[in-house]
Amino acid sequence: MQVHLLIDIVGWVGAVALLLAYGAVSRGMTQGTSFKYQLVNAVGSVCLLINAAYYRAFPSSFVNLVWIGIAIATIHHHRRAQVSEPGVSNSDA
Secondary structure: OOOHHHHHHHHHHHHHHHHHHHHHHHHOOOOOOOOHHHHHHHHHHHHHHHHHHOOHHHHHHHHHHHHHHHHHHHHHHHHHHHHOOOOOOOOOO
């Protein structure tokens, strides 16, 4: 398989992941602060970052890097909150 075809596939997987996550939140199927939503956001953004960096689309690369950072920070914040409040559970985890 040619490298650019693999990079294109990775980019499309990322795009679909982000759109599915957004659709799930918009339809009330999950919450924007849930672990699974943030994980799908982070993975989708990594895929898009790989694609954008390969094609030297630096503005898109920057946006996806920030998007990944927000997702990871949110996951970390909610995991810390769960540790400090052991009786609280995240039903979307």
